[in-house]
Each structure stands twice: as C-alpha cells, then as structure tokens.
Amino acid sequence: MxxxxxxxxxxxxxxxxxxxxxxxxxxxxxxxxxxxxxxxxxxxxxxxxxxxxxxxxxxxxxxxxxxxxxxxxxxxxxxxxxxxxxxxxxxxxxxxxxxxxxxxxxxxxxxxxxxxxxxxxxxxxxxxxxxxxxxxxxxxxxxxxxxxxxxxxxxxxxxxxxxxxxxxxxxxxxxxxxxxxxxTPKRRTGGLAPWRMRRIRARAQADEPAPDLGELSAICGISVRHLTRAFKAETGQTLANYVEQVVMDRARVKLAETCEPIAEIAVRLGFASSASFCSAYRRHTGERPSDLRKARRVTD
CATH class of the missing domain: 2.60.120.10 (Jelly Rolls)
Structure with a gap:
C-alpha cells in the first residue's frame, strides 16, 4: 500500500x-x-x-x-x-x-x-x-x-x-x-506475573545504579531463587543477563546523547570503576565506549 x-x-x-x-x-x-x-x-x-x-x-x-x-x-x-x-x-x-x-x-x-x-x-x-x-x-x-x-x-x-x-x-x-x-513470549507455567515483570523492567531501566538480585526479589516480594527460576521460565534468559543487557542499552544512550565523562557514566550505572565498565561494555558490544563517542563526532 x-x-x-x-x-x-x-x-x-x-x-x-x-x-x-x-x-x-x-x-x-x-x-x-x-x-x-x-x-x-x-x-x-x-x-x-x-x-x-x-x-x-x-x-x-x-x-x-x-x-x-x-x-x-x-x-x-x-x-x-x-x-x-x-x-x-x-x-x-x-x-x-x-x-x-x-x-x-x-x-x-x-x-x-x-x-x-x-x-x-x-x-x-x-x-x-x-x-x-x-x-x-x-x-x-x-x-x-x-x-x-x-x-x-x-x-x-x-x-x-x-x-x-x-x-x-x-x-x-x-x-x-x-x-x-x-x-515477553506467551506465558509459560511457572513464569512471572505481568506486574512483577513490569516492576523488574521499571527498576532495571531507571536512571540509577543497576539493581542486584536481592533488590529485584524484594520489589517482587519473592525469594531470589524463586525469582531467577520464574524469570528464566517466563523469558528464556537469565535475570542477570537481562539486567546486563538493559544496563548496556542505557550506557549506549548516555554515550550517544550526553557529554558525560565515561567515568561518571560508569558510576551512574553502578560500576566500581571506569575500567570495569569499559571491560563489560566491550564484552557485551564488541567495541569500546570511546568508539561510540568517536562515531558520534564523525556523524555530527
């Protein structure tokens, strides 16, 4: 059409x-x-x-x-x-x-x-x-x-x-x-209720340091063991991998849209140092944080 x-x-x-x-x-x-x-x-x-x-x-x-x-x-x-x-x-x-x-x-x-x-x-x-x-x-x-x-x-x-x-x-x-x-596939037996999935997404995407499993289990009102098993049944991936994925997505947005120093971005995302952030970012994306900044300058 x-x-x-x-x-x-x-x-x-x-x-x-x-x-x-x-x-x-x-x-x-x-x-x-x-x-x-x-x-x-x-x-x-x-x-x-x-x-x-x-x-x-x-x-x-x-x-x-x-x-x-x-x-x-x-x-x-x-x-x-x-x-x-x-x-x-x-x-x-x-x-x-x-x-x-x-x-x-x-x-x-x-x-x-x-x-x-x-x-x-x-x-x-x-x-x-x-x-x-x-x-x-x-x-x-x-x-x-x-x-x-x-x-x-x-x-x-x-x-x-x-x-x-x-x-x-x-x-x-x-x-x-x-x-x-x-x-978000079709619900499986043993999965998570939609309201718990929404809470997990909202917390993972919040502009705060990344949550740990204990914090996520607390906001969902269930044990860490129950949460991790139910999340895997619901989504097909581990909760830790999901949180890391969201954190890296947030990192890409900050690198692309702001002029914040990489060290400050690392702290905002909950990393102990810029070195640990750069290592995690490169492991997840295959490139260094500075590579995205350089690409943005070329585009601009």
Missing amino acids: PISFENLLPRSPGQPASALLGETIRRRVKDENAAFTLSDFVWDSAPCDSWNASCHVLNFALTPRPQPSWISFGGPQRYALGPLMFVPQGIETRSYLARGRQRSLTCLLSAEVIERLLGRSPHWDNSDLEHALNLRNPAIEQMLWRIARELERPGFASAALLEALGNALAIELIRIFRLEQRL
Whole structure:
C-alpha cells in the first residue's frame, strides 16, 4: 500500500490533516517504502483524538514534548510519550497532547517493507507497545538526526540517502522487536506475573545504579531463587543477563546523547570503576565506549 499522509491523523470533514494539530510542514519527502516529514507544531488547545495509522509511525521530538502528553491503546491504561515513539501499523490509539510547541520528525514506514524484510507479518503484544512509546535506541536516534539534517539541508543524492536510511530504520526496528518478543513470549507455567515483570523492567531501566538480585526479589516480594527460576521460565534468559543487557542499552544512550565523562557514566550505572565498565561494555558490544563517542563526532 502506498504511503499516505492523509490517513495518518484524525481530522474534521474537509479539514487538512495538518490543520487540526497546528502543523507547519518544513519539508516532506516520500518514496514507495517510507516518508519523512519535518514539522513545527503549535497546540493552542490540547487535542485528544483516536487514530489508526495505515503504516508504521516513528515520531522523534527534536525539541521537548509539551507535558503531560500520553497515548493509550483502546483501554484505560495511559502511557507517557518519550522523545522517540513508535506506533505499529493498524494499532488503534488514543492520544492526548499538551498545549505548547514542538518540532518533530515523523517517519512513516510501509507495512510491506517490514513484512518483506522480516519474512512474515509482525505480531505486537502489549509489552512491545508499551516499550515502543519510549524507545531508547542510539542507532535509531542517530539515523533520525541524520534524516532531519538532510531534510533541512539536502545534499548530493539526497533521495538515495533517505531511501537507504528508511530501509536501515526498518531493519533496526525488526532487530529491536525480535528481542522484545523473546523477553515477553506467551506465558509459560511457572513464569512471572505481568506486574512483577513490569516492576523488574521499571527498576532495571531507571536512571540509577543497576539493581542486584536481592533488590529485584524484594520489589517482587519473592525469594531470589524463586525469582531467577520464574524469570528464566517466563523469558528464556537469565535475570542477570537481562539486567546486563538493559544496563548496556542505557550506557549506549548516555554515550550517544550526553557529554558525560565515561567515568561518571560508569558510576551512574553502578560500576566500581571506569575500567570495569569499559571491560563489560566491550564484552557485551564488541567495541569500546570511546568508539561510540568517536562515531558520534564523525556523524555530527
């Protein structure tokens, strides 16, 4: 199905999609598989609307989102929007956007490009959707900043570059949510209750030193032995490996998005020294923390 901007947002009869949200389009480019829009929004009132996108939607806030802003998936549960959100094609949503201003980059990816790369239709469960509303992925964020700069100042072979970046975004999303599906498979006998899984994720992703097994067992109200066995039954991986994975994801975000010294990042993540952090990071990612910093400087 061709990319359609008009099917993306709700609107009154006869009203352009951009008019309802006070959108000023700075530049818009599209091809068969992807479309990119760089926009400024001004919300004089707080719109609250239901919508169902005909394609996959990535929205990246280039300036802070007005708060509070939230989205729901047809139920009473509301989720806060992070700087980078992803809403899969065909998912019914209801959103509330606080009054204010925002510049954002919206990327639409056709359902066909994801299915073609993945080899099947993707399945999204509630855990995937909750995670998607506040993606923390340095690779995707770097690509989106690159797209925004290209839209502002197009250079040689701009269309070819944007097409390549659109395909790269689709591949990176597939990688992310294959991983998430491994973390949240169908419930197995002996697994963890959803509320315990949510507590584990929230604590592991908090901007604090990484939790140990004793702390996680305390917030779940069960013994360490019970917790580790149940987590393995629920997810197929050990709890220690999961925590390390989340810590390394947080490390990549800090290295990519901040100028904090590596030693300070190590302390924030709970490492005894920068040397132990660098060793763990290299073991997990195959590169040194300084390599990501150098790559960011080259990209910028």
